[in-house]
Each structure stands twice: as structure tokens, then as C-alpha cells.
Amino acid sequence: MKAIVFDQAGKRFGDVTAVGGLSFAIEPGSTVALLGRNGAGKSTTIRMLLGLLEPSSGAVYVHGRPPRAAAAAGELGAMLQEGRLIPELTVRELVALVRGLYPRPLDLDEILGLAGLTGLARRRAGTLSGGQAQRVRFALAVAGAPRVLVLDEPTAAMDVESRLRFWDGMRDYAADGRTVLFATHHLEEADEHADRVIVLAGGGLAADGTAARIKAAAGGHVIRFALGGQPASGLDRLPGVTSAEVAGGTAVLRTDDADATLAALYRRTTLDVRDLELSAAGLEAAFLALTREP
Amino acid sequence: MLYYARIETLRTLRNKRYAIFVVVFPVALYLINSGIYGEQTAAGGVRQSVYLMVSMACYGALAAAMMSTALPWAQERSSGWSDQLRVTPLPGWTVIAVKAGAALLLVLPALALVFAAAVIVAGVSLPAGQWALLVPALWLGTIPFAALGLAIGSLLPPDAAQPAAIAAMFGLSLAGGLWFPVEIMSGPLRAVAAATPVYRYAELGWSVVAGGGLPAAGLLSVLAWAVALGAAAVHAFRRATVRS
Numbered sequence: 001m002k003a004i005v006f007d008q009a010g011k012r013f014g015d016v017t018a019v020g021g022l023s024f025a026i027e028p029g030s031t032v033a034l035l036g037r038n039g040a041g042k043s044t045t046i047r048m049l050l051g052l053l054e055p056s057s058g059a060v061y062v063h064g065r066p067p068r069a070a071a072a073a074g075e076l077g078a079m080l081q082e083g084r085l086i087p088e089l090t091v092r093e094l095v096a097l098v099r100g101l102y103p104r105p106l107d108l109d110e111i112l113g114l115a116g117l118t119g120l121a122r123r124r125a126g127t128l129s130g131g132q133a134q135r136v137r138f139a140l141a142v143a144g145a146p147r148v149l150v151l152d153e154p155t156a157a158m159d160v161e162s163r164l165r166f167w168d169g170m171r172d173y174a175a176d177g178r179t180v181l182f183a184t185h186h187l188e189e190a191d192e193h194a195d196r197v198i199v200l201a202g203g204g205l206a207a208d209g210t211a212a213r214i215k216a217a218a219g220g221h222v223i224r225f226a227l228g229g230q231p232a233s234g235l236d237r238l239p240g241v242t243s244a245e246v247a248g249g250t251a252v253l254r255t256d257d258a259d260a261t262l263a264a265l266y267r268r269t270t271l272d273v274r275d276l277e278l279s280a281a282g283l284e285a286a287f288l289a290l291t292r293e294p
Numbered sequence: 295m296l297y298y299a300r301i302e303t304l305r306t307l308r309n310k311r312y313a314i315f316v317v318v319f320p321v322a323l324y325l326i327n328s329g330i331y332g333e334q335t336a337a338g339g340v341r342q343s344v345y346l347m348v349s350m351a352c353y354g355a356l357a358a359a360m361m362s363t364a365l366p367w368a369q370e371r372s373s374g375w376s377d378q379l380r381v382t383p384l385p386g387w388t389v390i391a392v393k394a395g396a397a398l399l400l401v402l403p404a405l406a407l408v409f410a411a412a413v414i415v416a417g418v419s420l421p422a423g424q425w426a427l428l429v430p431a432l433w434l435g436t437i438p439f440a441a442l443g444l445a446i447g448s449l450l451p452p453d454a455a456q457p458a459a460i461a462a463m464f465g466l467s468l469a470g471g472l473w474f475p476v477e478i479m480s481g482p483l484r485a486v487a488a489a490t491p492v493y494r495y496a497e498l499g500w501s502v503v504a505g506g507g508l509p510a511a512g513l514l515s516v517l518a519w520a521v522a523l524g525a526a527a528v529h530a531f532r533r534a535t536v537r538s
Contacts, residue, residue: 050381071381078381084373088305100297101382140378 087126102144363443
């Protein structure tokens with residue numbers, strides 16, 4: 001049984017389609033990044049997955065059940081983007097409260113350790129820094145030992161130390177065969193921490209695969225050279241070129257066949273090519289290429 | 295669930311707003327006013343120190359019921375805390391049930407403090423039979439106000455829920471005769487007072503201390519307010535937590 005299934009799930013708010021007919025399935029035990037710019041539909045997708053939003057069309061399943069039923073069975077844990085804690089309660093009280101709601105929770109001290117909160121257990125939530133509060137929210141997400149852990153931009157507002165501790169904690173949690181889905185717009189995070197990357201753009205699926213495959217699919221190399229005042233027309237029609245941009249006298253070509261593009265650039269054009277640089281496209285470039293607004 | 299109820303109660307007890315409106319205000323006002331007028335005779339032929347004890351206990355209880363519901367609940371909705379709980383196995387209805395229960399629990403210290411001030415400082419003494427009617431009437435009579443607070447918290451965002459709850463609390467206390475006795479109000483004002491749930495609620499207490507027992511009409515009226523505002527609170531809660 002798949003851990004998460006989106007079957008043509010879509011969400012409209014009035015006339016605005018936030019997510020349109022999204023389909024994908026996630027195997028149990030995998031760690032998946034949901035990558036996209038702000039407004040790509042990440043949060044709507046996550047809220048449908050958690051049963052906080054009802055899809056306008058299609059369906060969502062968590063271990064074969066609708067999200068509300070999965071939540072009632074303690075299958076889901078979440079770290080939401082907006083999530084102020086109750087300021088009058090201590091870290092320990094908050095964690096104990098949430099863990100007590102699940103049928104088979106983790107041990108309280110284990111949770112505090114996992115989230116790096118052992119030293120902060122007696123502090124009131126209202127006195128925590130942004131990064132510390134974020135770690136508490138991670139603790140709340142894992143407290144019930146849910147099989148599916150969902151994190152919406154978990155490292156936003158975290159300082160470097162909190163971020164490192166957070167990813168360590170997440171890796172430990174996921175190592176026990178649990179499924180993790182996290183939304184991010186940090187490409188390095190998706191590249192480093194996920195087995196699979198699902199790229200959303202404009203409310204739809206732009207790419208789905210390992211970080212390496214997405215890089216390859218989006219054009220393997222970037223060619224950059226000084227164009228000066230020469231006409232740029234025709235650059236985008238060179239063999240292998242997937243996109244061409246000229247800014248400030250510099251041409252930037254993305255290509256999935258650098259050899260063919262370079263050969264054609266020198267042999268078939270009359271351009272005076274200077275200061276040429278050839279580099280492998282990073283995930284950043286891949287991401288930009290995949291999520292470019294049409 | 296029990297732990298959730300305990301935590302809900304605890305967090306309000308630690309809150310400064312609760313402490314000021316519920317603990318300091320009514321007791322201080324009682325001590326000041328009964329110090330000045332305590333020996334005079336109030337409506338119903340009882341000493342002012344007794345009449346004021348009921349007024350201020352009602353005010354404290356009203357404040358406790360509303361301060362522990364409206365703003366905390368509005369904040370939880372807007373801050374994402376209620377979503378955090380909705381992802382857990384906690385059934386949705388328990389949130390409103392626990393909040394209503396915790397609010398009722400938090401009314402008790404408010405009542406106890408004013409009663410204690412009255413007995414210890416102002417030397418009030420009532421027959422045991424009157425206490426036995428007064429305490430449950432003034433305690434359970436706050437159900438309509440806890441419901442009103444929850445409805446406000448469901449309908450308004452926090453920056454509007456706070457002033458709305460405070461305005462409702464003071465407005466109802468004033469109109470209901472907790473600050474100035476209804477007997478000194480003009481005719482039209484008196485009609486307004488009689489229409490408020492606060493007057494009907496406080497009337498239960500005033501009647502008991504005047505030796506009149508619990509008036510049936512008053513009991514029915516408070517019960518009707520409890521049903522009406524309770525239904526409004528449940529409806530508003532459903533609307534606020536619906537998955538659209």
C-alpha cells in the first residue's frame with residue numbers, strides 16, 4: 001500500500017485554481033521534497049494531504065484512507081507553516097499534550113532529544129526564539145510517532161544551528177521506515193535530504209524524480225558568453241538549446257547537448273564569441289527552467 | 295483528553311489578563327464599594343455588603359467565563375494551533391467541550407475570591423441553605439457567557455475578538471445592573487436591564503440572599519439564554535472549523 005496518493009486532486013478558491021488535478025503516489029519509507037516557489041501550490045497541497053482542506057476535485061489518500069480518517073487513527077503528524085505555540089505552556093507540557101492524543105506515541109524524553117529540546121523542557125513557549133519554537137513544532141509533529149510526517153517549509157525562521165539539528169532529527173525519524181514529505185523552496189535542502197523531488201509550478205506537477213534526474217531533465221549545461229552589441233536572434237534555435245537569455249550584453253544558453261550547441265555556435269553563426277564559460281547546470285538552474293512562468 | 299482539559303485550565307490561570315480581570319478587579323471593587331456603602335440597606339432589604347457580594351461575584355464569574363474563551367480561542371484559530379490539533383486524533387468536538395468545561399472550572403476561583411472577601415473582610419454571613427443555592431446558581435449560570443465567549447472567538451479574528459469580548463463583558467455588566475443597581479435606573483433602562491442575560495443571572499443571586507429562593511422565571515430565562523447562546527456557539531464553532 002502506498003503511503004500517500006494524490007488522485008487528480010485539485011483545489012479551487014472561487015475562480016482561482018490553487019492546485020489543478022495533481023496525481024502522484026509515494027512509497028512508505030521514502031523522504032520526498034515538495035519543491036516550488038511561493039504560490040506554486042505547496043501549502044494547498046499539504047493542507048489537502050492533512051485533511052485541513054477538502055479537495056474541490058479528485059481525492060487524497062494516506063495509507064489507503066481519506067486524510068481525516070488517517071488523522072483520527074494517528075497516522076499523521078505535521079509541522080505547519082503558521083503555527084504559534086500557546087505562550088503560557090512549557091515545552092514539556094506542549095509535547096506531553098500532543099503526544100497524549102496519539103495511540104502509540106514516542107517516549108517523552110525521546111521526543112525532546114530528537115528535537116534537541118532537552119535543555120529547554122521547562123521553558124514557557126512564549127519565551128522561546130523563533131528557531132527554538134520551530135524545533136518545538138517539529139517535536140509536536142513527531143510526538144505521536146505518526147507513520148506519515150508532513151513538514152511545510154520546516155526550516156523557515158531557523159538559524160544555522162537549529163537547521164542542522166532539525167535535519168539530523170528528521171533523518172533519525174525517517175530512518176525507522178516512516179514516510180516524510182517536506183515542502184521547501186530551498187533547492188539545496190531538496191537535493192540533500194530527499195530521495196525524491198516533486199516540483200510544483202503554477203499549481204501543477206512540473207517534474208518528479210530524483211534530484212539528479214531533475215537536473216538532467218531540465219538541461220544539463222549552461223553556456224555563458226559576452227555578446228556585446230551583436231544581435232541575439234537565432235540563439236534559441238541552436239541545437240540542444242532549451243532556453244536563451246541576453247542581459248547586459250551577456251548571453252546565457254541552457255542546453256542539454258553542450259557539444260552540439262558549442263559546435264553550432266562557432267561554425268554556424270558569424271558571432272564574435274568572447275569570454276565563453278561552460279558550466280553544469282545546478283539544481284537552481286533546473287528549478288528555474290522547470291518553474292518558469294509561461 | 296483529561297490532560298488536555300488540565301492544560302487548558304492551567305494556561306488561563308497563568309495568563310495576566312485573566313488574573314487582572316477576574317481576580318484583582320472584582321475583589322478590589324467589592325472591597326472599595328462595600329467599605330463605603332456596606333452598612334446601608336439595598337434592594338430586597340439586605341445589607342449592601344451582601345447585595346454587592348452577589349454583584350461582584352457575578353461580574354468576576356462573567357469575566358472568567360468570557361476571558362478564558364473568546365480571545366484564547368480566536369488566537370488559536372488564527373495562529374494555526376487549532377490546525378495543529380486537527381491533524382492529531384483529537385475529535386473536533388472535544389475542543390469546544392473542553393474549552394467550555396475549562397471556562398466553567400475557571401469561574402470557581404472568581405466566585406470563591408469575592409465570597410471569601412465578603413465573609414472575611416466585610417463580615418457577611420448567610421445561612422447554609424442560602425450558600426447551597428447561591429454557589430451552584432452563580433456557577434452554572436455562567437454557561438451562557440462561556441458560550442457567548444466561544445461564539446465571539448469563532449466569529450472574529452483576535453484583534454477584534456479582544457475588544458468585542460471586553461465590550462460585551464462591560465456592556466452587559468453595566469446594562470445588567472452589576473455596577474449600579476437596577477432599582478436606581480430609569481424605566482426604559484430598567485426594561486433594557488431586564489432583557490439582558492446578565493441581569494437574569496444576577497437576579498438569581500440577589501433573590502437568594504434576600505431570602506426569596508430561586509425564582510422560576512429567572513431560572514427559565516437563564517436556561518433559555520444558555521440554550522440560545524450554546525446553539526450559537528456550536529454553530530459558529532462548526533463554521534470556523536469547517537474544511538472548505
